[in-house]
Amino acid sequence: MIELLQYDFFTNALLAALLASISCGIIGSYIVARRMVFIGGGITHASFGGIGIAYFLGINPMFGAAVFAVLSAMGINWFTNRGNLRQDSSIAIWWSLGMAVGIIFIALTPGYAPNLMSFLFGSILTVSGTDLLFMGVISTITALAFLLFFKTIMIISFDEEFAKARNMPVKTFDYLLIILSALAIVASIRVSGVILVLSLLTLPQATANIFTRKFQYISIASIIIGFVAMLSGLITSYYTNLPSGATIILILTLFFALGKIIASLHSLFKNKS
């Protein structure tokens, strides 16, 4: 297994796994706590529109995805607040609009689109230096934002109205965090693709939540769970020749199931003694 580390693509993949688990661990804990998972789903799928346009224009697809993700995050809020539309409808519109735009522009691009599957389902083994740089910047900003403003984020997330009554910067933080979430999601598209990325933001958190109900612990545990799952998924997919993104998701689900089993065994044991 050590010989794997001699390959650049493998060390890149390892680094990508580490960075993605940091940003997904933190942002995932936030969106799960605030019950914003479905918004995350909307943003992820909408970002595919950006990938399609970037393809057509011949620029970096991650850049297109980032622009679209942020726009759709704002768009969902805007439609809901100004357009008098219920939030789930607003999400669904952006979700499918993004996918539609993406597929149309890919169809318009001359020639075959070989990387289409990798954007839909991820391909951590083809992560480039530029991707790593982008992921590094996003993970650092995310980690810093939560380290510095943790208490404020917590108070606002828990009770927005109370925070407003206290004149806290509720709107500023809402926008800041939704943009950060959008970027963190885009940064993880490389790992598991547009379609699967949502599970990187929810499965580690759900697993951690079995054992702890403290936000800080959930975030830290999610980072570790995410990284271990990505690492084992990466190795498994290398030896079995299975798609890496999907393998990672299966392993994460396995961890969750194991967590549930351990927790129920524990309570069974506790009740008997």
Add this chain to the structure above:
Amino acid sequence: MNELIEIRDLTVRYGEYTAIKDVNLTISQSDFIGVIGPNGGGKTTLLKALLGLLKPSSGKITFSKKLKNKQSDIGYLPQINKFDHRFPITVKEVILSGMAGKNRWMNPYGKNDNEKLEKIINELHIEHIVKKPIGELSGGQMQRVFLGRALISEPKLLVLDEPDTYVDNQFEHELYEMLVELNKRMAILLVSHDVGTISSYVKGIACINTVFNYHPSNIISPEQLKAYNCPIQIITHGEVPHTVLGKHNHQHSHNDI
């Protein structure tokens, strides 16, 4: 003067719908006012306007100089059923958040806040649950925790939105006893749809059903309620005359405003 807040001709409209109309009320330092009214009568709207969460459509709310720090001088206990009880936050974190305010983004808490936390925890007798996530609390414990958040900033006015829902009778009485004690050092404005219990504790009763009527005593008769256009059932407790107000059929539609 002992006045804390003066509300003059306050009207709040949501689009075409008038939630409260021409409310006049002065809250003074030692007041303990119970505001009763039917669901949809504008109770929460009145509180939200008072807290600055809603802009008045017309009228004015004046805060006296005694409330110079409006944020921490008014303690607010919202309805606890509106919270996500599975949110990963501990009792300690919830109570401390009562110290948060403007301009302290990085660290919303000050140096002395931990001492204040200790004091509140002792006063509310919740030492044993401080480290628990809020999802593991009973209704009564939850109510104490949110009361703790409202009290930690040592407010001069405590505002409570239906603190008597989702708790048992035992706790309800404990809560009111606590409020009577707190009233010795702060004014209290409490909103409820149950006139029965509060009437034996408060000093004045107001009734809100879009229009507002204040009655500066805790004894209120069904006839008065009726005159106030306030369809509330009285189930009496304590010293209140034993009368039960039945359903009555006059119009409360918002058209008659």
